[in-house]
Amino acid sequence: MLNLISDVSGLLVGNAHDENLLSGVTALIFEEPATASIAIHGGAPGVRDGALLEPDMTVEKIDALVLSGGSAFGLDAPGGVQGFMREQGRGFTVGEARIPIVPGAILFDLINGGDKNWGRKPPYWELGYAAAAAAAKGFSIGSIGAGFGATTANLRGGLGSASARTSAGFVVGALVAVNAIGSATIGDGPHFWAAPYERDGEFGGLGLPAGFTAADLALQLKGAPAPPKLENTTIAVVATDAALSKAQAKRLAVIAHDGMARALRPSHAAMDGDLIFAAATGRAAREASLPDQIEIGALAADCLARAIARAIYSADAATGAGSKPGWRQRFINQNVRHTS
Template sequence: MADTGHNLIIDVPGLRVGNADDASAATGVTVVVFDEPAVASLAIMGGGPGVRDTALLEPEMTVQTVDAIVLSGGSAFGLDAAGGAMSALARHGRGFEVGSARVPIVPQAVLFDLINGGSKPWAAGDGIPPYRALAEAAVENALAAQGAFPLGTHGAGFGATTVNLKGGLGSASARTPEGHWVGALVAVNAVGSAVIGDGPHFWAAPYERDGEFGGLGLPASIPAKALIPRFKGGPNENTTIAIVATDAALTKAQAKRLALAAHDGMARALRPAHALLDGDLIFAASTGRRPLGPSPYELSTLGLAAADVLARAIARGIHTATALPYAGSLPGWQAIFNTNNLKNI
């Protein structure tokens, strides 16, 4: 089936995306809000995740659906964001009913962006972290959203970095042969690199569509030095956090399988991925707008599509990101690999 849409996760019917960021602090929040409660699970492959309310996403747990999912900067300070998202959603009448109370279900993951040059006095005990307020704003932005949202240095990707280039917020989408939409949203704050060696080619190049991250393909050969691992900063300074979503109706166990399969996309697009002290993780959500067929290969096809769109989303997040305005900040891909520089590649 032909693809149409924005090439963003919002092509999956039944969800919206909102961003909010603090330029002075060089950090931000991204929230996916579901029009109706969505089935969701997750898979954590990194060794040092920062999460909130994710245990309930395991298939054996009682809660079956979520109202929103939050991705945030700020490391553990950023976990305040889920509370802000809950407050905003409750004002809109969303949440699990418990007597006269409503409790929005909002799992969250965070990435480390505390030492990227932004002003974060609250990380040294002076003042209040901005994440609760940012998440409230991101929810309101999602509910008011009309059409596409920006990628790169926005939302949860605002302060993100990789080993050699500015990281950022990425997204992509596709349709399976059965007609299901699959989309990915990712904040790329990787310990390694999304490009081969010193660039400009992306590891995700085989999966690119319509020149969405430069259209360069793969280089004629991959030099041995490009396969030597390179690591950014300290062991606790990295995490790539993502959401994959589909309109196929899934159970929580099937959503778990989708999240696991989607991790292949992270491994295709980043080298290395899933490092020991990273928090690399993927949420998977189903808006349930279309029935899933009886063949087990249909779920497998969803998993393959989820991996592909996540690989593409990671490259798009790097391709569109712009440098932070601080001395020593990592450059954006387009600032180095502009059209003139690529003529002889």
């Protein structure tokens, strides 16, 4: 187990970003078409081909999923992934035509200090193609791909991932680009809201603070104390090797949103596009019973909370005039009091 979503059999992940643009793309490629659905809980989402993921829609399986920076301009990124997949002979067959099915979602990173003066053609199609071409089992997290230009209220955001195995042996994983209006850490300290779900010190092993003050629980919003910057979004994928129907994948996406709420304060706000794709590769050796599905959902939420903290913990030092400091840059030299 790599503690990555790619521990789920049948999927690969690739990343591409532009340092001057201060933005990027993450592509999740299914080695075979996979069942998927979506749950959107933020008030201002940006999605391509999201409607076809609803359980009552005709297309049953997809070829890839895309997370991208660039706000609405980033919706070009699935086109680049689609172009790569078409070259591989992948896609939904309609007569003699093959159409790769590649839904995607975007986050807002247009005012993070990067050079967005790209002229007539946004760069996200090419970044999408490059991300798909780079897809592999192993990949980096932190300041990479769709998380490269991401920020939170107090720290640099990033790309995170985590995985787990259920008691019956099903593998579950999460992949997330964290660009939240709020904070993944508690108050002014280094501790993560997701601390109860941490495994093997994967984001510092700090636990929770010894106690909570009013300042710890005060809301932190991006841009405060000036008027907050409301354009944000945390976008994620959860996946399992269990065989699920689209309706079951929809329920998995809904349950997984618990992990976002556990790791970010606040989440699902009016101008957030917070959403989760859920996918099932169906490569597990046995059928998932209803109790199995409940455990898969619970672990997907845990994995997402862990992945969010790992994204922040792994982020690099500040890049560009508008970027926030990385977690390590801000806290690595502090004496941190662990939970007793």
